[in-house]
Amino acid sequence: MSVATTVSRTSSPRPTPSQGAGFLTGLKVFTARSLKHSFRDAESLLMAVMLPLMLMLIFTFIFGESIAAGQGGDRGDYLAYVLPAIALTAAGFGASYTAVVVSNDMTTGFMNRLRTMPFPSVTVLLGHTASSMVRNLLATAVVVAVAFALGFRTEASVMQFSGAVGLIALWILVITVVFAVLGMVAGSAEAASGYGFILLFLPYVSSGFAPVETMPGWLRGFAGYQPMTPVIDASRALLNGQAPGSEWWIGVLWCAGFIAAAVWLAAAIFPRKVAR
Template sequence: MTMTTSPRGVQAPTSRRNGTGALTGLRVFTGRGLKHSFRDPESLLMAILLPVMLMLIFVFIFGESIAAGQGGDRSDYLAYVLPAVALTAAGFGASYTAVVVSNDMTTGFMNRLRTMPFPAVTVLLGHTAASMVRNLLATGVVLAIAFGLGFRTDAGVAELAGAVGLIALWILVITVVFAVLGMVAGSAEAASGYGFVLLFLPYLSSGFAPVETMPGWLQGFAGHQPMTPIIDASRALFSGRTPGDEWWIGLLWCGGFIVLAVWLAAVIFPRKVAR
């Protein structure tokens, strides 16, 4: 306990509450985010069921004809679309982060934190950590169902770890991006709408069809957007092949997005909280 002097010269005892600080704040707000997630089962189920339904639709409705045209079978197409479905699951799950961050920014919760011994930025970090847990859970469900549908791989432990690690890195990227969108949006509805375009990136990549089969005017974008090297590298690793340059290109995209999002958060968040 220390003694501080008030403006009138009266000494008053002050003490720092036990357990306060960035790490404690991160733990508290991560737990808060997870509790909110599991108390909103509709959003959690949608984040898991939508990618699963997407995988079933592509595999059982489109997979037969697409695989037949390429001289393969349905299991081959399942292995082809699996990385794209896993990354699509990350997008749906991360969109919820934008909504809850926007709610905290617009309902006065951040202003309340100014009177509490928590760094306000730990709210964003807590939402990000909770979203990572939710999205990794959804990705695990997608992979388990894929194995149940007949997905098999010759990849070793290192290749599988690399594929899952790359998917997890993109989950972190998309979560941070959606957290920033939720921070700058004027409402939860706007936050969800701003990130809606990001959910379409897997469809405009090599995730569900080869880039060379797309219209010529679309091939340039599909071949050079961030999802394509990440999906191609993950697909190669899942199959036990060397990912080549796609691995490093995907890492550079992820690193660039994270640096940009963190910089925007560092610039914008203090201004938002100080209002």
């Protein structure tokens, strides 16, 4: 009997260890998690939309009247001029939320809990990035819709309008990835928010709200060659049915460089942050 029992025990198949969730499954789970949290945080979502809208109203109805009058135009002309900058500013406000939630995951022990779970930890960062892209594109769509309601009209073809939207979406991806990396390296959510706040000033020191030629001489160099200026100029030209010239590929090169640098930093730093 004992021999039979021994043979039975040794011949029974051993359970196969679980392989865990794959990359795509982890990305789906954490994108859904981030979207659920961001849409539940109604105050942050509302501010990400309302702040750019208030800026657009202020610049259009207060500053726009005087600026357009000085340039021999009207308020509608200035609305067409300022719209790309407002759309990109909306992306910055929305992406700053990403830095905060990534920092919370890194500093509150959530990543430590994930070490014992069988799926790629990097899908947490990618989930936050994908969720932020969805949220920021929605906010940008609201800004553009309100601009049309205020009287914005475009002579752009479908290809030109699609190119402008694509360029704005590319910058949204850039700023989202940059803010995710800032949230990863910051020591706290407050620090991550502070670092990101510095980047939110870039649209104001560009060609977004006023021509570079009208700025003081010591500021023109930075305003003319910083990364947001070619993106804004190319988007503005496309939205108004004009040729973007060389600005579009200069803007694309800036975006590609930022994404490459952010991915490299994430690949170098993230494994150390979640190391056992």
